[in-house]
Amino acid sequence: MPELPEVETVRTAMENQMQGLLIRKVIISDKRMRWPIPENLPERITGGVIMGVRRRAKYLLIDITSKSGNRQEQPKDEEAKKTKDWCLLLHLGMSGSVRIYPPDHHPPQPQKHDHLIIWAGQDQNHDHAGASTIMVLNDPRRFGGAQLILRQDQDQHPLLRTLGAEPLGNQWNGAALMTAIKGRKTSIKAALLDQQVVSGIGNIYASEALYQAGISPKRQAGNISTARIETLTGAVKDVLRRAIAAGGTSLRDHVQPGGEIGYFVQKLHVYGREGETCHQCKTPIKMIRQSGRSSFYCPQCQR
DNA sequence: ACGTTATCCTGGTGGC
DNA sequence: TGCCACCAGGATAACG
Numbered sequence: 001m002p003e004l005p006e007v008e009t010v011r012t013a014m015e016n017q018m019q020g021l022l023i024r025k026v027i028i029s030d031k032r033m034r035w036p037i038p039e040n041l042p043e044r045i046t047g048g049v050i051m052g053v054r055r056r057a058k059y060l061l062i063d064i065t066s067k068s069g070n071r072q073e074q075p076k077d078e079e080a081k082k083t084k085d086w087c088l089l090l091h092l093g094m095s096g097s098v099r100i101y102p103p104d105h106h107p108p109q110p111q112k113h114d115h116l117i118i119w120a121g122q123d124q125n126h127d128h129a130g131a132s133t134i135m136v137l138n139d140p141r142r143f144g145g146a147q148l149i150l151r152q153d154q155d156q157h158p159l160l161r162t163l164g165a166e167p168l169g170n171q172w173n174g175a176a177l178m179t180a181i182k183g184r185k186t187s188i189k190a191a192l193l194d195q196q197v198v199s200g201i202g203n204i205y206a207s208e209a210l211y212q213a214g215i216s217p218k219r220q221a222g223n224i225s226t227a228r229i230e231t232l233t234g235a236v237k238d239v240l241r242r243a244i245a246a247g248g249t250s251l252r253d254h255v256q257p258g259g260e261i262g263y264f265v266q267k268l269h270v271y272g273r274e275g276e277t278c279h280q281c282k283t284p285i286k287m288i289r290q291s292g293r294s295s296f297y298c299p300q301c302q303r
Numbered sequence: 304a305c306g307t308t309a310t311c312c313t314g315g316t317g318g319c
Numbered sequence: 320t321g322c323c324a325c326c327a328g329g330a331t332a333a334c335g
Contacts, residue, residue, distance in 0.1 A: 002328060002329095003328060003329090006328075032312095034311080034329095034330080058328095058329080058330095091329085091330090092328090092329090093312095093328090093329055093330080094312090094327065094328060094329055094330095095312085095313075095314085095327080095328080095329095113313080139312095139313095140312080140313050140314065141311085141312045141313050141314085141327090141329095142311080142312055142313080143311070143312065143329060143330075144329085184305085184306095185305075185306075186305080186306060186307090190306080190307090193329090195329090195330080202328055202329070203327090203328060203329085204328060205328095248328095249328075251327085251328065252314090252315080252327075252328085271328095291306080291307060291308080292307075292308065292309085293329095294326090294327090
């Protein structure tokens with residue numbers, strides 16, 4: 001469900017409210033997700049400090065230091081002596097969301113489809129639950145997941161290794177996209193959804209960016225002029241930036257960590273607007289199915 | 304190698 | 320009201 005702008009919105013909230021806090025308690029309330037949440041996750045990160053929260057594509061990466069300072073036992077082998085700085089990797093799949101409760105604003109009880117709950121606070125000694133900030137990962141469909149990876153291994157991690165460029169990165173431009181889709185026979189819409197071509201774009205923003213660029217989703221990816229691909233990269237960046245500024249797109253149930261909705265839904269030009277008129281030319285918006293996903297476009301404005 | 308389809312899940316909606 | 324088919328913001332194994 002959440003694409004780059006929604007994940008980025010979650011990242012910001014997480015960093016604002018959790019950075020610098022020490023993890024006091026971790027509960028796996030339902031380990032069944034895309035991959036089972038590892039049983040030893042709580043023991044590995046409890047006592048660690050949240051150093052920051054990053055985003056790569058649609059993955060959240062929570063940097064957690066090892067429990068430093070007062071290690072009880074000495075490491076027995078070389079492997080154990082290495083610093084174990086962890087990276088808690090979260091993915092929200094189609095229906096995942098994160099809720100963050102500030103101290104003394106706690107929920108009465110866990111909710112349906114909560115999978116992972118983390119309590120974190122200012123210091124280790126003051127450990128009554130009321131002073132903790134609580135982060136909850138909820139995911140009804142369980143297409144998302146939570147994994148723990150060593151920070152030093154993150155670049156080689158199978159989930160992150162093959163990802164394409166970040167669309168908002170300075171180095172991502174028309175030339176970069178051109179190279180990534182050279183010779184590809186698939187549609188430009190499918191190419192934008194391919195996380196190895198460019199990462200973080202999902203079904204909403206692929207349709208919106210193609211509308212803004214005036215390119216039909218049916219165009220063969222490898223057969224579009226350099227100039228139009230340049231326009232497309234600009235449109236992708238613009239759509240993503242505006243969506244982040246609006247707090248993402250809230251369809252159905254998606255909300256930000258504090259329960260706020262994202263307002264970009266009001267700015268959508270084509271997604272979910274089948275049969276409604278184009279904001280530019282009044283032609284009815286069409287919906288087609290490409291690679292099993294819905295695409296929305298204006299048959300007049302997009303060629 | 305590449306492109307498309309099937310599949311993993313739950314929940315909401317709309318038709319009958 | 321119930322029942323059922325179909326749809327959904329993603330990723331990937333399996334298939335042609």
